[in-house]
Structure formats: C-alpha cells, structure tokens
Amino acid sequence: MQQDVIGAPEVAAPLEMCHPYPFRVTVVMPAYNESHGIAKVVGRVREALPAAEILVVDDCSRDDTAAQAALAGARVERHPMNRGNGAAVKTGIRRARGDVVLLMDADGQMDPCYIPDILGKLAEGYDMVVGARSRTTQGDNIARRWGNRALDALGGYLVESPVLDLTSGYRAMRRTVIMEFIHLLPNRYSYPTTSTLALLKGGYSVTYVPIEGQRRQGGQSGQKLLKNGVRFGLIILRIVSLFAPLRVYFPVSIVMVLLALVSFMISFFITDPLRFHIPNSAVGLFVGSIIVFMFGLNAEQIAALRFQRREE
Structure with a gap:
C-alpha cells in the first residue's frame, strides 16, 4: 500500500x-x-x-x-x-x-x-x-x-x-x-x-x-x-x-558438559561407588550439549551471512 x-x-x-x-x-x-x-x-x-x-x-x-x-x-x-x-x-x-x-x-x-x-x-x-x-x-x-x-x-x-x-x-x-x-x-x-x-x-x-x-x-x-x-x-x-549466537550457545554447551561430568562423578563416587555406570542424566546433558553447540554454530553461520554485503 x-x-x-x-x-x-x-x-x-x-x-x-x-x-x-x-x-x-x-x-x-x-x-x-x-x-x-x-x-x-x-x-x-x-x-x-x-x-x-x-x-x-x-x-x-x-x-x-x-x-x-x-x-x-x-x-x-x-x-x-x-x-x-x-x-x-x-x-x-x-x-x-x-x-x-x-x-x-x-x-x-x-x-x-x-x-x-x-x-x-x-x-x-x-x-x-x-x-x-x-x-x-x-x-x-x-x-x-x-x-x-x-x-x-x-x-x-x-x-x-x-x-x-x-x-x-x-x-x-x-x-x-x-x-x-x-x-x-x-x-x-x-x-x-x-x-x-x-x-x-x-x-x-x-x-x-x-x-x-x-x-x-x-x-x-x-x-x-x-x-x-x-x-x-x-x-x-x-x-x-x-x-552472535555462538557467544551464547557455546557457554551454555560448556555448562551442560560440566553438569554431565558432575552427574557422572556423583554416580561414580556417591550413589553407586566405584561402579562404572553412566546415569541417564549425564547422557542427556552430554548429548544436549552437542545439540546446543551445533545449533549455535549453524545460527552463527546464518548470522554472518547478514553482514557479508559490506565486504562484497
């Protein structure tokens, strides 16, 4: 109009x-x-x-x-x-x-x-x-x-x-x-x-x-x-x-990896001592961290495309 x-x-x-x-x-x-x-x-x-x-x-x-x-x-x-x-x-x-x-x-x-x-x-x-x-x-x-x-x-x-x-x-x-x-x-x-x-x-x-x-x-x-x-x-x-998606998604991914490690350590030393067992929470957090990182990486590439015109 x-x-x-x-x-x-x-x-x-x-x-x-x-x-x-x-x-x-x-x-x-x-x-x-x-x-x-x-x-x-x-x-x-x-x-x-x-x-x-x-x-x-x-x-x-x-x-x-x-x-x-x-x-x-x-x-x-x-x-x-x-x-x-x-x-x-x-x-x-x-x-x-x-x-x-x-x-x-x-x-x-x-x-x-x-x-x-x-x-x-x-x-x-x-x-x-x-x-x-x-x-x-x-x-x-x-x-x-x-x-x-x-x-x-x-x-x-x-x-x-x-x-x-x-x-x-x-x-x-x-x-x-x-x-x-x-x-x-x-x-x-x-x-x-x-x-x-x-x-x-x-x-x-x-x-x-x-x-x-x-x-x-x-x-x-x-x-x-x-x-x-x-x-x-x-x-x-x-x-x-x-x-800058990756500047947010990457730290979140790192935190999720650390939480997965904490979950495993609690299981290994406290809840089920000296028995190598990976709890579901640790698996979920670790897999989730990979997904978050890959999503952030993809979003970062898309964001970069929006600012390419100035260099062309």
Missing part, C-alpha cells in the same frame, strides 16, 4: 545545507495519537534546525496528528493502517531526502537542545551517534532501569564493543549506512537496539552523546510492566539470534 503524503509538494525541492554541518539533514519523527503536542515538538526542532527537512510519519493515528504536524510546517506521510513504531521509522528512513537521518520521538521526551552535539559528532566522521540517557532517566522505575543495563551488557558482549543505552530512540545516522541494515529492523519495537548492534557488527563507527530525558508532554504512555517484560525477553532472543 502507498502512504498518504500531507504537506509535501508533488516535486520534492532539494534540501539546502544552511547549517554548519557538511550534510543535509532529515529529522524523522514516528507519531501515533500525538495531536496534543506534535506541533510544539515540530516547532522546537525547527528552531534548532531551520534548514532541515522535518518528516513526521503518522502511523494511522485516530486523532488529527497528521494535520497538526502539517500545520506546524512538517512534511507528513501517513500509513493507511497501524503498522508499528519500527515500521514508521523505516518509512521515514526510506522517504528521507537528507544525507543524514536524525530520529526523534514525537512525544516531547527528547530535547532538541542536544541536536548540535549529536550532529557535531556525526560531522567528525562517525556513522551513528546515539543520545545516551543518564541512568536515572532511562526508565520510569528501578526494574526498567536495571533491565536496560542488562540489555546494554548483553549487547556489548555480543558485538565485543562497549554500548550505552541500547533502547534510546534519539540518534542520528548516515542514511546510506542504515539502508544496508533496514531489512533487519523490526516493525514494532527494538529498532534502536537492532540498529546500534547492526552497525557495530558491520564494522561501522558508533559513539554516544550524554543527554537527559524529559517527561512525556501529555497523552498516555502505552508501557505496561508485563508487556514490557515479555518484550524484553523477545528482544534478548532476537539480538542473540541476529548478531
């Missing part, structure tokens, strides 16, 4: 670089039911980047988000059906006319005052710059903050590089680079996690700019504790499968 375009001429005018950066910028804001504050957000971004293209992707809102964004001066594309936050981001990246895509949420939680710092780092030669929130502003509660820390640690372990704030949606990237991995981005959530790890795994340079998050400007958040817990688990499974 084609997206409805609001507030954009039929023949797109070329973007001009009337700012201190050596590239054209498109600010992409995915939006869903944000009519209460979208105009204010667009206005603040326009003040920070007068020459940038501001592209609001309305994910089939039930209110007049699209109209309010267009009146505020944004170019608007509207999905004919609700497809998810990640799908809106991918539409924005594909439709952007700038050399650099700056992603921001439309709910007012991301302060445009950090835009010069983020784009300044990109001008230094980085391929992606992430606005990394302080630990106190990464979540609404302790559980969410510790969940984000665990996700950062797992992501860093998988790509063998330090990562900060994998869930931050405030980021800028070179459009040509992110287009290489756009097919990996999910249609719902976790596109920030996937995009950061994809670029690091692909050998691109990623850096971070410290920021402070703001409270949501009106409206209601769709975050739910149980829903977030399930989503967090799915994100973990996804990034393990996508980026």
Whole structure:
C-alpha cells in the first residue's frame, strides 16, 4: 500500500545545507495519537534546525496528528493502517531526502537542545551517534532501569564493543549506512537496539552523546510492566539470534558438559561407588550439549551471512 503524503509538494525541492554541518539533514519523527503536542515538538526542532527537512510519519493515528504536524510546517506521510513504531521509522528512513537521518520521538521526551552535539559528532566522521540517557532517566522505575543495563551488557558482549543505552530512540545516522541494515529492523519495537548492534557488527563507527530525558508532554504512555517484560525477553532472543549466537550457545554447551561430568562423578563416587555406570542424566546433558553447540554454530553461520554485503 502507498502512504498518504500531507504537506509535501508533488516535486520534492532539494534540501539546502544552511547549517554548519557538511550534510543535509532529515529529522524523522514516528507519531501515533500525538495531536496534543506534535506541533510544539515540530516547532522546537525547527528552531534548532531551520534548514532541515522535518518528516513526521503518522502511523494511522485516530486523532488529527497528521494535520497538526502539517500545520506546524512538517512534511507528513501517513500509513493507511497501524503498522508499528519500527515500521514508521523505516518509512521515514526510506522517504528521507537528507544525507543524514536524525530520529526523534514525537512525544516531547527528547530535547532538541542536544541536536548540535549529536550532529557535531556525526560531522567528525562517525556513522551513528546515539543520545545516551543518564541512568536515572532511562526508565520510569528501578526494574526498567536495571533491565536496560542488562540489555546494554548483553549487547556489548555480543558485538565485543562497549554500548550505552541500547533502547534510546534519539540518534542520528548516515542514511546510506542504515539502508544496508533496514531489512533487519523490526516493525514494532527494538529498532534502536537492532540498529546500534547492526552497525557495530558491520564494522561501522558508533559513539554516544550524554543527554537527559524529559517527561512525556501529555497523552498516555502505552508501557505496561508485563508487556514490557515479555518484550524484553523477545528482544534478548532476537539480538542473540541476529548478531552472535555462538557467544551464547557455546557457554551454555560448556555448562551442560560440566553438569554431565558432575552427574557422572556423583554416580561414580556417591550413589553407586566405584561402579562404572553412566546415569541417564549425564547422557542427556552430554548429548544436549552437542545439540546446543551445533545449533549455535549453524545460527552463527546464518548470522554472518547478514553482514557479508559490506565486504562484497
């Protein structure tokens, strides 16, 4: 299906670089039911980047988000059906006319005052710059903050590089680079996690700019504790499968071998002394360790194929 375009001429005018950066910028804001504050957000971004293209992707809102964004001066594309936050981001990246895509949420939680710092780092030669929130502003509660820390640690372990704030949606990237991995981005959530790890795994340079998050400007958040817990688990499974399966499956396989050895030793020295007998538990654990290792090895080869295009 084609997206409805609001507030954009039929023949797109070329973007001009009337700012201190050596590239054209498109600010992409995915939006869903944000009519209460979208105009204010667009206005603040326009003040920070007068020459940038501001592209609001309305994910089939039930209110007049699209109209309010267009009146505020944004170019608007509207999905004919609700497809998810990640799908809106991918539409924005594909439709952007700038050399650099700056992603921001439309709910007012991301302060445009950090835009010069983020784009300044990109001008230094980085391929992606992430606005990394302080630990106190990464979540609404302790559980969410510790969940984000665990996700950062797992992501860093998988790509063998330090990562900060994998869930931050405030980021800028070179459009040509992110287009290489756009097919990996999910249609719902976790596109920030996937995009950061994809670029690091692909050998691109990623850096971070410290920021402070703001409270949501009106409206209601769709975050739910149980829903977030399930989503967090799915994100973990996804990034393990996508980026470095063997770095998880191999340690699990080793642990299973050790448990099989422990089971045999208990049987040999305690339950049935000095009688060579291999218990079923030891056999099951040892066979299982081989299966897990082979599965991880196969998954590792499949994951490697996703990142071959850059070397070709």
